Amino acid sequence: MRVPGGTRIWLIVGVLALVVIWIASGVLLRDGEPEAAAGPPEDQRTAVAVRVSQAEPVERLLVLQGDLRPEQVVLVRAETGGQVLAWQVPRGAAVSSGDLLAELELGERESQLRQAQAQVNVAEHQLRATRQLVEDGYEPEIQLDSALAELEAAQAQLAAIEEDIDRTRIRAPIPGRVNERIAERGDFVAAGGEVAQIVNNDPLRATVQVPQHSIDQVEVGQSARVNILRFGVVEGEVTFVSTFADPATRTFVVEVEIPNQDQILPAGTSAEVEIPTQAVPAHLVSPAIIGLDDEGRVGVKTVDDRGRVVFHPIEVVRAERQGLWVAGLPEEARIITVGQGFVRAGEDVIARAEEVLEVGQAEEGEE
Incomplete structure (x- = not known):
């Protein structure tokens, strides 16, 4: 069936009219509907990890x-001259005061000792004889004094020789160790010469x-x-x-x-x-969380009770393998350990405990 041209035109006009009415009704309906309520604004605060730290008394160290x-270090010197005859202790030996270290050869001292002893014997005999003569009246009293003086002189000579012989036995003047043997066997040392060093x-x-x-x-x-x-x-x-x-x-x-x-x-x-000079309250922190403020001061950032960042200038009290003990923080402080480089003093932040953050990161890693 063939549609007349006039009728076809009216059909087209009618379809267009329906489309316009449909579009207009959609716009009107949309304008009439109330706007959906806006969702809550996203929290723009930076999240940081904190660790609650309690100050402890720490010794400030110089x-x-x-x-x-x-x-004490002593150079042992010979008190008399002579050739070293023998050493009685090795180098490095521990010695006490008075221990024998070495001996010098006696040389002529032996004959001098015998001669001095003989003079003492003669003087003693002469004194006994003179005393008898004085008592019998054959000698004056002054002869007894002279004989007594001769005996004392002989005894003094004998004592000097015996003392010189004793000096040939070189002894440790202090306790310690023989650090060095300066004069060895066969060496000649004069009076005052160095023999050993004791430390x-x-x-x-x-x-x-x-x-x-x-x-x-x-x-x-x-x-x-x-x-x-x-x-x-x-x-x-x-x-x-x-x-x-x-x-x-x-x-x-x-x-x-x-x-x-x-x-x-x-x-x-x-x-x-x-x-140790004094004890001060201090916190143990990692060197990694220490930074500078705008004035160039060295310090640590914490979060106060209102959730704001606070910068505290610090003083290092002591360094240990575990970290640094620092003074200048409150007695109890929530120290920022992660994210301190992204926040400034006075800024509001979301403080999360280190443990919570570590658990969350672990769970994300497992997923």
């Missing part, structure tokens, strides 16, 4: 480098130089710790504090005495001396 010195290492003295700005923190009787390479830490006590500074370095000599009864610790080695 750490100094020094060296260990023996209690007494009990106690040892750690000697350090204390800067002038710290000398008021050190006094005799303070406890100290001495760290000796390969021997560890030994407890000691300050026994000497100089009252006159070195003009060149402006430092004061301080000595710390440490016991060494077994003579195990060596003298002459370097040592690190720690002298």
